[in-house]
Amino acid sequence: MTGAVLFDMDGVLLDSREAVLATLAGIATAALGRRVAITDLPRAAATTPRTEVLAGLGVRNPDALCATWWDPALATAATALFPGVLDGLAAIKDAGIATGLVTLQKRGRLPWLLPPGVLALLDVTVCREDAAPKPAPDGVRLALARLGVGPAEAVFLGDTPGDVRAALAAGVTPVGAGWGYAGAQALRDAGAAVVLHDPGWIGPGLLGHRVTAPAR
Template sequence: MFDLDGVLVDSRHAQLATLAGFATSALGRRVTVADLPTWAATTPRKHVLAELGHTGVISQDGWDAATATATLAAEVFPFVADTLSALRAAGVATGIVTLRSRQRVHWLLPPTVLELIDVVVCYEDAAPKPAPDGLLLALDKLGALPGDAVFLGDMESDMHAARAAGVMPIGSGWGFSAPSTLTRAGAVVVLPDAEDLAGTLLSLMGTGRRSA
């Protein structure tokens, strides 16, 4: 199983642009990506916006508008389609567990990638990570046991959720968090890059694990 942002999709700039765009509209002054705190990419949006001076309710319509525009800057990492195809050819079922809504997942992933994913669990489907609910729901839909699965993520919450679900937590070294952060959060291993990702995951999974 995979997290989405920072693991399958290069969305760092898009996420920061969403924050800046929403803050500009909500605060009535120009806020650029450069104005955001250095920790903005790895911190819940309410804390980032509070740091900028927005303490009210986050308007969902306003957030969606900012996201729709910023998402144009997000791109699927080049290795994703080949990795998913190789896992499917090896008989491994795959899933995504993300904090994104289902609508936004379809904004970020083209149909050619979505058709290679067996299960997608979104924000509206289960309690968000670090709760294990999303991973457990994905496992149930995949018909897999926790001990038969791995989860590749790039945030502390991903590692905590995987451990709570009984799934092997694997860190994505090309994502939002530093490798040391993922290791402290419980990653069994942090992959430095995505070279031969399918082969690496199959090796880590071993013969008994059949869900990624």
């Protein structure tokens, strides 16, 4: 029996890849004084620490620049929910199952990254400032503690090997989001119990994976 479904955000609920790449390219352009296009970024830029990407492009003091420019640049870049996310979350809630978000994003970004309708369907949100980042299991454990749900009663839907490792370390069933950053094979290799291939399956796919409201 599963009493909670936890989600990563970027690459799972939110299609933010192009926004992250555009933000990296914009900061590099402003810092270097020459045009840096998304196509100039390294192939793994979306999944590499941003300061590492910027330093590799020749940007000096990338930490300081990101502290100043990252949020304004990201806020103006285009992000969108993956199709089916809102309906899937609503179906999970309608089934009487708790929901939670465990993300590396800062809490202050959530109101302008996620629509109010999605935030209203999340019972708990654990952000960067709340716990050690994944693949550490701390955020997953904190979300479950706040929900009052045991690890054996929960699943975690993530799109990177780090998400899978965090779930496994917390004793939670890891489910892969094959449409996200890492891809289905990387999620299987990391130990995902099952990989969903379409965000439209968030509701039925998770509900079908032994995700049911706990007996009362």
